[in-house]
Each structure stands twice: as C-alpha cells, then as structure tokens.
Amino acid sequence: MTNPYEILNELKWRVTGLLIFISCLFFYFYFSGLYYSKKYPSHSSDKNHHAIIMAHKSGIFSIIDDTIYADGIDLLIKFFLKNNKYYKVYRCNNSSDFKKVLKNKKAIKLWIFGHGTRHSIKFSKDDILHYCDVQKYPRKNYIAQFHCNHNGGKSLADYLSPTNNFVDDAKRYLVQNRLDVPKELRKMFLK
Numbered sequence: 001m002t003n004p005y006e007i008l009n010e011l012k013w014r015v016t017g018l019l020i021f022i023s024c025l026f027f028y029f030y031f032s033g034l035y036y037s038k039k040y041p042s043h044s045s046d047k048n049h050h051a052i053i054m055a056h057k058s059g060i061f062s063i064i065d066d067t068i069y070a071d072g073i074d075l076l077i078k079f080f081l082k083n084n085k086y087y088k089v090y091r092c093n094n095s096s097d098f099k100k101v102l103k104n105k106k107a108i109k110l111w112i113f114g115h116g117t118r119h120s121i122k123f124s125k126d127d128i129l130h131y132c133d134v135q136k137y138p139r140k141n142y143i144a145q146f147h148c149n150h151n152g153g154k155s156l157a158d159y160l161s162p163t164n165n166f167v168d169d170a171k172r173y174l175v176q177n178r179l180d181v182p183k184e185l186r187k188m189f190l191k
C-alpha cells in the first residue's frame with residue numbers, strides 16, 4: 001500500500017511542473033507578440049490594410065493589459081509578412097486613439113485585441129468605448145473582436161461589418177484566441 005504522503009508529494013511536484021510549463025508557454029507567446037509587433041509594426045499601411053488593434057493602457061502599471069501581446073498578434077504578423085498582406089499594428093491607449101483607427105478608411109479589416117464586452121472596449125476604469133457611439137463611422141470589410149464578448153448588446157461588427165466578422169457571445173481567453181486567429185485567417189484567405 002502506498003503512503004498517502006508520498007502520493008500527495010508526487011502530486012505537488014506534478015502540479016508545480018505543469019504550472020512552470022504553462023508559465024513558460026505564456027511568456028514565449030507574450031515575448032513573441034511583443035517582438036513581432038515592435039520589429040514589424042507595419043507593411044504598406046498607406047494602402048488598404050489589416051488593422052491589428054491593441055486596445056490597452058500604457059505605463060508602468062499596465063502589465064496585466066499588456067498580456068494581449070500573447071493573444072495571437074504574432075500569428076497575424078507572421079502570416080501577413082509571409083503572404084505579402086498589408087497591415088499595421090495600432091497601439092490604442094484610449095478611446096480617442098481607437099476612434100482614429102475606425103475613421104481611417106484605409107484600415108478596412110480590423111483585428112481587435114483587448115478587454116471588453118460584446119458592446120464595448122475598455123481602456124481604463126473611466127475610459128470605456130461603447131460601440132453604439134461609433135456606429136456612424138466608416139464601414140469595414142471585416143471585424144474580429146478578440147476580446148471578451150459577454151453581457152450581450154451589439155458588437156462593433158454588428159454596426160460596421162454585419163456580414164463578415166468574427167464575434168462570439170462569451171468571455172475569451174488566450175488559448176482560444178491563439179486557436180481562432182489561424183482559423184479566421186484560413187477562412188479569409190483559403191475560400
């Protein structure tokens with residue numbers, strides 16, 4: 001018969017190993033996204049292009065918001081570079097920055113990463129943009145909301161790209177985003 005303390009000790013080491021593995025994976029994704037977004041911030045963005053929007057606040061206390069670098073931004077940039085697709089990474093620190101991207105008629109396909117709900121994107125406690133406030137902005141060819149989409153309401157895609165979009169009705173997590181970004185790219189380019 002095995003000693004219960006030995007089983008508990010073995011379980012503790014396995015859980016610790018798993019947590020270390022998950023942490024290493026996260027940091028790999030994070031630094032990959034950070035690296036690609038800094039080294040390759042755009043490709044022919046003066047033409048019609050994909051807008052990779054990072055909606056987050058900046059500054060010393062923004063580390064939690066910066067986790068969006070791990071959500072699949074690197075996957076988009078690698079794909080766009082490999083396939084000679086035009087794009088630009090937009091770092092939107094507030095709703096005003098975000099609105100500028102929406103007004104840009106050359107930004108025709110939006111890939112939005114950040115924190116929000118189905119009907120809004122959050123930059124800080126006091127800066128939340130409700131998508132109904134921008135419903136008269138230029139229409140887009142495609143919108144993907146890779147932020148949480150829970151709590152109902154109309155999405156940005158419902159207003160600006162109702163027939164070609166990616167929006168779900170739930171909270172979103174890093175792993176989901178990293179799996180769904182390549183699926184959306186395949187859907188878009190391998191039709």
